[in-house]
Amino acid sequence: MKIKLARDVLESNDRIAREVRDLLSKRGILSVNILSSPGAGKTTILEHTIRDLGGGIRAAVIEGDLQGTIDAERIDALGVPVVQLNTEGGCHLTAGMVRDALEDLPLDRIDLLFIENVGNLVCPASFDIGESRRVVILSVPEGHDKPAKYPPVFATANALLLNKIDLLPHVAFDMEFLRASLARLNADLPVFEVVATVGRGFAPWLDWLRDGIRAAKEG
Amino acid sequence: MKIKLARDVLESNDRIAREVRDLLSKRGILSVNILSSPGAGKTTILEHTIRDLGGGIRAAVIEGDLQGTIDAERIDALGVPVVQLNTEGGCHLTAGMVRDALEDLPLDRIDLLFIENVGNLVCPASFDIGESRRVVILSVPEGHDKPAKYPPVFATANALLLNKIDLLPHVAFDMEFLRASLARLNADLPVFEVVATVGRGFAPWLDWLRDGIRAAKEG
Numbered sequence: 001m002k003i004k005l006a007r008d009v010l011e012s013n014d015r016i017a018r019e020v021r022d023l024l025s026k027r028g029i030l031s032v033n034i035l036s037s038p039g040a041g042k043t044t045i046l047e048h049t050i051r052d053l054g055g056g057i058r059a060a061v062i063e064g065d066l067q068g069t070i071d072a073e074r075i076d077a078l079g080v081p082v083v084q085l086n087t088e089g090g091c092h093l094t095a096g097m098v099r100d101a102l103e104d105l106p107l108d109r110i111d112l113l114f115i116e117n118v119g120n121l122v123c124p125a126s127f128d129i130g131e132s133r134r135v136v137i138l139s140v141p142e143g144h145d146k147p148a149k150y151p152p153v154f155a156t157a158n159a160l161l162l163n164k165i166d167l168l169p170h171v172a173f174d175m176e177f178l179r180a181s182l183a184r185l186n187a188d189l190p191v192f193e194v195v196a197t198v199g200r201g202f203a204p205w206l207d208w209l210r211d212g213i214r215a216a217k218e219g
Numbered sequence: 220m221k222i223k224l225a226r227d228v229l230e231s232n233d234r235i236a237r238e239v240r241d242l243l244s245k246r247g248i249l250s251v252n253i254l255s256s257p258g259a260g261k262t263t264i265l266e267h268t269i270r271d272l273g274g275g276i277r278a279a280v281i282e283g284d285l286q287g288t289i290d291a292e293r294i295d296a297l298g299v300p301v302v303q304l305n306t307e308g309g310c311h312l313t314a315g316m317v318r319d320a321l322e323d324l325p326l327d328r329i330d331l332l333f334i335e336n337v338g339n340l341v342c343p344a345s346f347d348i349g350e351s352r353r354v355v356i357l358s359v360p361e362g363h364d365k366p367a368k369y370p371p372v373f374a375t376a377n378a379l380l381l382n383k384i385d386l387l388p389h390v391a392f393d394m395e396f397l398r399a400s401l402a403r404l405n406a407d408l409p410v411f412e413v414v415a416t417v418g419r420g421f422a423p424w425l426d427w428l429r430d431g432i433r434a435a436k437e438g
Contacts, residue, residue, distance in 0.1 A: 037361075039362045065368055066368065066369055068367060070364055070367060089341070089345070090341075091341035091342050119341075119368070120310070120341055120342075122339055126308070141386065142256075149286075149289060150257060152285075152308060164360060167390075170386060170389055171386075
């Protein structure tokens with residue numbers, strides 16, 4: 001596990017994002033930017049996803065957090081390469097931070113790179129970090145009104161994991177309201193209903209990732 | 220209900236925050252800045268708090284959201300003055316936005332002003348908006364590690380509402396870990412355990428507010 005202070009550089013984020021995307025694309029690596037509120041289950045989903053993918057798929061993770069290494073330690077325990085980025089208060093990762101982290105990853109031995117952004121439903125939406133896919137996680141206890149209230153992150157996502165669906169019987173959650181909001185914002189968004197703590201409902205999500213990995217290899 | 224586009228002005232946020240604080244202080248109004256992740260229960264807590272306070276306490280609310288009026292409509296239904304601020308993507312309120320909203324509130328008929336910030340555990344921590352008290356809400360499903368991972372908002376709070384404690388039997392939540400993190404960050408922080416949807420556990424929180432209102436009146 002590597003730990004880096006994430007320092008922003010005085011270059012255009014979009015220019016660096018293109019550079020990161022080109023670099024990963026040339027190597028046939030699928031990169032997935034993971035966005036959510038704090039506590040929606042990003043790291044737990046990564047843990048189960050990495051364990052369950054199988055098929056010789058080699059994953060690596062970049063962990064974005066304000067400070068600390070709680071998440072990177074959890075990923076490190078799985079035995080996959082991980083770089084912890086500490087933004088020191090910054091509310092999102094930038095392409096420059098990701099480019100910097102790539103220097104510490106064995107890019108010739110990676111098929112799938114997860115980039116876990118800072119827990120935040122607002123700031124990360126505006127920053128391209130060079131990812132191939134953007135995945136947003138919404139957890140049931142956060143409520144059905146989140147896409148309506150925080151539209152950009154949902155409008156720009158390539159897939160949505162609806163986590164903690166085992167809590168549906170215990171909270172007021174209007175699935176029709178959620179579906180209607182998503183239809184307005186992002187009509188073709190695939191939605192995977194899961195319980196990350198036990199890996200329930202993961203099969204379609206893993207298939208979606210495998211399709212992406214195949215496409216990245218074929219370039 | 221008033222709806223405003225929140226535009227930032229080219230003045231120092233801290234200078235305007237002092238101006239807002241002076242203005243509210245002279246009128247004996249207690250102002251409370253409410254911070255949390257998206258979906259932790261800010262608006263639900265305000266609904267029950269405003270209903271249950273009693274004692275002739277006159278409340279008003281400023282609602283901060285990226286866009287829309289979902290939250291302000293809920294407060295409006297209670298019959299208390301409310302101004303909706305739309306930040307159009309901005310991840311926090313500023314003192315200038317609050318000063319602007321005050322023009323639309325009947326300040327001579329308010330004892331308690333709630334300012335519901337944008338749902339975000341990062342950005343709002345760095346912006347003084349002229350409040351007398353800062354209250355952070357953490358909901359149990361977000362997990363016990365949130366203060367350790369997002370320290371500034373917890374370190375600068377005057378009170379913590381731990382919401383959705385009815386979900387404790389259904390999730391993995393380490394209360395000792397939470398208590399230890401809070402002890403390190405903010406040793407004297409009052410913690411109120413509540414279930415906002417039904418107003419459970421609200422009595423000590425309401426007493427804390429009443430003490431603050433009394434202190435604000437006494438200047």
